[in-house]
Amino acid sequence: MLSILVWIEDLFGKLLLAAIVLLIFFAAIARNAGYPLIWSVDMAQALFVWLCFTGAVKALRQRAHIGVDYFVQKMPFGWRRGVDLAMAVITVVFLAVLAWFGFQLTVMNAQRIFGDSGLSYAWVTGAVPLGASILALVLAAQVFVALRDKTLVFAKSRADDSLHQEL
Template sequence: MKEIYKKFAKLEGIIANILLISIFILVFLSAFTRTLGHPINWAQDAALVAFAWMTFLGSDLAIRNTRLIGIEVLTKRFPKVIQKYLDIIFKIIIIIFLIILIRYGYTMVITGIRRTITTLGISYAYVTASVPVGSFLMIISTMIRLIESVKTPIEKWGEDK
């Protein structure tokens, strides 16, 4: 199971990088052709779709690689036992927030199905689906980090962070 997850994580990173490069190319190309008097109308909308997905996939990558904004300046001053429990509490709060995002993201997908992105001819649900899908992936990554936090003995807390 761990091998499948590692391969999925690698694929997710590749997709996020491709999306980032695509956004750059689309926005640059759109601006360049607009200055020539021949704008590419669909490029901005395609960049929007790529940006939505890149944001949520990139957020999952940040959680997986522990690159989140933290309040370590404050928490590092506490004893290790309090640091550990605060870390666990914060991860649980993150999971609850992500569950709420899935709930309301699903509603956004359902209400956006009939709405189309005119220049691309696709449903707006393809954009809004990034919210529940990305949130679900972030829950998995946060759960893995939560289990690691629970299993880490207090004596070793903070050594590899």
């Protein structure tokens, strides 16, 4: 089941990126030919917001987000695990708050029209609550696994865990 969701996530990201590239490409060609597609740039911007959250979910799932952990790596494993879990919980809470306020923003923007596209601006702002909710769920699942297996949440591999358990 999880592999199907990952496959759908990857496909969705690829389709979004392809659509953005095609929209910008055809907009440039049309503008050069004297027939500007005004709505295409608006649509590309809207799709880019969704692509950012799709990429953020993939990066979180692969533990590929940037982290400055110079000082944390120098801690004993128990302390490092505590800091790691605390940061994960703080991040889940932040994402939940972001999802809540993103939902409110989406509702407020339901009547607003996005640029020249004629679409509701809620289609753009809707990426925030949905993306933040998915990020929070993925991170919460990673916290659960880390607690169950007594590992780190943000470690890129088991080797990161075992190296510091020995120290």
